[in-house]
Amino acid sequence: MSSPNDALAVQEVVEAEGHLIDSHIMEQIFDAVVEYGGRFEVEKFSIGRTNSEPSHLRMRLSAPDQDRMRKLLVHLLGLGCSPVDAGDAALAEAESDRCAPEDFYSTTNHRTQVRAGGQWVDVQNQRMDALVVVSGGGARCRRLRDLRTGDRVVVGMRGIRVTPESKERDRLAFAFMSHGISSERQVETAVRQTAALVRQTMESGKKVVVVAGPVVVHTGGAPPLARLIRDGFVHAVLSGNALGVHDIEAALLGTSLGIRTADGRQEEHGHRNHMRAINAVYHAGGIRQAVESGRLESGILFECVRAGVPFVLAGSLRDDGPLPETVTDMNQAQDAYAAQLQDAGLVLCLGSMLHSIAVGNMLPSWVKIVCVDINPAVATKVSDRGTGQAVGVVTDVGLFLELLSKALAP
Ligand SMILES: NC(=O)c1ccc[n+]([C@@H]2O[C@H](COP(=O)([O-])OP(=O)(O)OC[C@H]3O[C@@H](n4cnc5c(N)ncnc54)[C@H](O)[C@@H]3O)[C@@H](O)[C@H]2O)c1
Known part of the structure; x- marks a missing residue:
């Protein structure tokens, strides 16, 4: 009989940083792992000690197969949780206008960075349901209809960091x-x-x-x-x-x-x-x-x-x-x-x-x-x-x- 601690077939180590506790992001991360049939093992967690200091989470994920791990990672990315071993974001060229490579990364409305040429760069013009096009060392959200032949589009989910908005610290205003x-x-x-x-x-x-x-x-x-x-x-x-x-x-x-x-x-x-x-x-x-x-x-x-x-x-x-x-x-x-x-x-x-x-x-x-x-x-x-x-x-x-x-x- 398998114990809850047994590793599943596919493993990945992910990290998240931010106001994970009071913005309820941590529980969403754990829920997502369970929902996709995976398991988690927290390897490190340090809690932010002041209003402004972020918390940091590192955990090992296991999932029954590659497909479920991929879906889980896509979901976790939107919660600001990305794979640790990220190299540069993978890029693929658009073969024709308005036609994106099949596995293009579809954006959220949260602050996003991609790694290009070994550097993390902020994605400009952030909005949801867009693609990220990398050119000249910068990265920008582009709507599908604005995509042009030869644009280098971020594909897959490595080399991408998303920072979900955390709960207001100045609780008065909002x-x-x-x-x-x-x-x-x-x-x-x-x-x-x-x-x-x-x-x-x-x-x-x-x-x-x-x-x-x-x-x-x-x-x-x-x-x-x-x-x-x-x-x-x-x-x-x-x-x-x-x-x-x-x-x-x-x-x-x-x-x-x-x-x-x-x-x-x-x-x-x-x-x-x-x-x-x-x-x-x-x-x-x-x-x-x-x-x-x-x-x-x-x-x-x-x-x-x-x-x-x-x-x-x-x-x-x-x-x-x-x-x-x-x-x-x-x-x-x-x-x-x-x-x-x-x-x-x-x-x-x-x-x-x-x-x-x-x-x-x-x-x-x-x-x-x-x-x-x-x-x-x-x-x-x-x-x-x-x-x-x-x-x-x-x-x-x-x-x-x-x-x-x-x-x-x-
Ligand atoms: N004569 C015209 O040319 C004409 C007439 C009507 C609508 N339109 C067009 O249709 C489109 C949709 O119109 P829309 O934005 O009115 O429709 P909509 O249905 O998108 O929005 C109307 C909203 O008003 C809300 N509402 C109703 N009474 C309210 C109240 N007293 N206080 C607060 N909210 C209230 C409703 O709950 C609803 O969400 C627009 O592009 C509009 O220009 C054109």
């Missing part, structure tokens, strides 16, 4: 986030802490990016969001055609999808109003021109144009119009979003499942996301895609924005 999703009752706390995060982000020279859906306008959130833009707290707005249409409809006609923003009543023939708004923008030649000509005098996009805050409106299958600025080529829309997310320190996702999840996929794990939605499942979905840095505030987005603009009022 405290409401430690429990993942905060409920309606805690909304004032969430607003206060979001305001503190906005200030902190700006002090550190990073951008605050707002991702917003049309429900921001429907719930009366347009005036407070416009104020936040005017007061300099927003550095880019990422949205879709609908936000633009309803924001402009509200500014020109005082309705949002035909409902009067002043008293919440249905305006007679109001259902045409969003088309009238689009028509007005077509007449002006575009949103910027509508602002410059004095046709558009208030609203979210008006403040963006006036303050020089970039906005991106991504198209979708259900769009009316669309507005001239709406980017209908989805690859270009993704690129435009990604460009605005460079140097973001905080992203506020406000009432848009589609755009919040899209943005979550583009961000590295050290950029914080506050996801405000009436439906707790949306925040969970953003986290499920691997963006563990997201927390949800379950409340009405109009109310949230009103409180946030008051909390940040100069």
Whole structure:
């Protein structure tokens, strides 16, 4: 009869370093080994003795066969646990555009290094679901569609180090986030802490990016969001055609999808109003021109144009119009979003499942996301895609924005 200490056929020694205990990474590592039918033997463990000192783990793994060991190592890599004997990362050339070698390494959103020419180099442009291309001694995340013939792509899982984000040490700033999703009752706390995060982000020279859906306008959130833009707290707005249409409809006609923003009543023939708004923008030649000509005098996009805050409106299958600025080529829309997310320190996702999840996929794990939605499942979905840095505030987005603009009022 075999004892639990008997070694299985295939062995490997792995190491991990970081805040392994209080970030619960250690238990995830052990669970993964068991889940893949393997065994572990801890050879060395030293616990970090201070707030900032990392812990260090070295353990011998056994698995029943090569295939299970390979799958286990891929899983452990995402937890920051990599083989000790790592030489350089293996590279293989792309044979043609957009065609990666079969066993390409697929990235997480965590800080990643690869070993090239005997040196560990930081992977630039970190995001999930990308490949790592090594060139000229550097390494960079590249989306599959951006891969070009001859690119040298990291394959396998050796010579790769991943550092998962550890739990916040400054527990004050992101405290409401430690429990993942905060409920309606805690909304004032969430607003206060979001305001503190906005200030902190700006002090550190990073951008605050707002991702917003049309429900921001429907719930009366347009005036407070416009104020936040005017007061300099927003550095880019990422949205879709609908936000633009309803924001402009509200500014020109005082309705949002035909409902009067002043008293919440249905305006007679109001259902045409969003088309009238689009028509007005077509007449002006575009949103910027509508602002410059004095046709558009208030609203979210008006403040963006006036303050020089970039906005991106991504198209979708259900769009009316669309507005001239709406980017209908989805690859270009993704690129435009990604460009605005460079140097973001905080992203506020406000009432848009589609755009919040899209943005979550583009961000590295050290950029914080506050996801405000009436439906707790949306925040969970953003986290499920691997963006563990997201927390949800379950409340009405109009109310949230009103409180946030008051909390940040100069
Ligand atoms: N007329 C148009 O052109 C038009 C109209 C609607 C949508 N669209 C497009 O369709 C796409 C998806 O639209 P979307 O982002 O609105 O849809 P979505 O379903 O992705 O997101 C809407 C989100 O708002 C949340 N929500 C609803 N009421 C709320 C409230 N009071 N407070 C907080 N959150 C609330 C929902 O739970 C949901 O998660 C976009 O590209 C949009 O531009 C176009």
